[in-house]
């Protein structure tokens with residue numbers, strides 16, 4: 001997904017959150033994958049019930065890096081958040097809703113598998129993840145969604161929450177349109193907190209990366225503290241409304257729609273594509289409808305990240 005507007009994001013002085021500095025040892029770039037086929041065969045298979053799930057996954061690594069590493073522009077915010085009054089700072093008061101212990105836990109991994117990949121790995125080798133000690137709030141822009149959207153989102157979120165142990169809270173509808181420059185702090189719209197995750201049905205005109213066969217995009221943005229703590233704070237899942245409508249109109253269309261959202265939520269919490277067609281995080285058309293062994297192994301690790309009250 002698109003990185004959030006780096007120039008709008010806060011970079012307060014330590015020890016408050018700021019953009020992650022350029023890393024000397026950047027994460028290994030995603031393995032090259034064959035280009036996504038836009039063939040009529042794929043379209044036919046799609047209507048036979050194959051999950052026509054095509055993400056711009058190849059773009060994820062680079063874009064996420066661009067966000068994580070920020071730019072020189074992002075390093076200049078002088079105001080320490082939490083010290084300036086509301087309305088005069090660029091990120092929320094730290095520690096909101098952060099509990100002393102994780103709110104949930106991923107289930108035991110029954111079938112461990114190495115068939116998963118993280119979008120970003122920290123210097124200590126653990127994956128970049130959301131804090132499990134605070135809920136992930138989300139809003140939905142369903143203006144052009146299919147009528148059944150709410151049940152589909154609820155089912156997908158339930159599965160992602162179960163697999164990670166992360167707690168998700170639906171905050172209701174939003175009229176926000178996804179943007180490549182989306183700010184992670186929008187107090188006028190969402191109050192004094194990190195902006196919630198935005199799940200939206202969009203058009204390729206609104207989200208150019210949905211052009212072509214790409215049904216959805218998902219990903220998150222992160223902060224870093226001077227003590228080395230890093231975590232995702234918000235993100236987006238953008239679904240191609242016209243293509244998604246075609247999906248749910250097919251036999252078993254609801255199942256496929258749920259799987260598409262689950263795949264994007266996998267990206268949201270930190271999973272990258274894998275080249276294994278048995279996994280839901282496979283980046284091309286697939287029959288898979290549920291998180292499989294590799295997905296579940298990775299999601300469990302993403303639900304076991306560290307907590308912090310400092311952001």
Ligand SMILES: [Zn+2]
Pocket residue numbers: 054055056057263264267273283
């Ligand atoms: Zn994907």
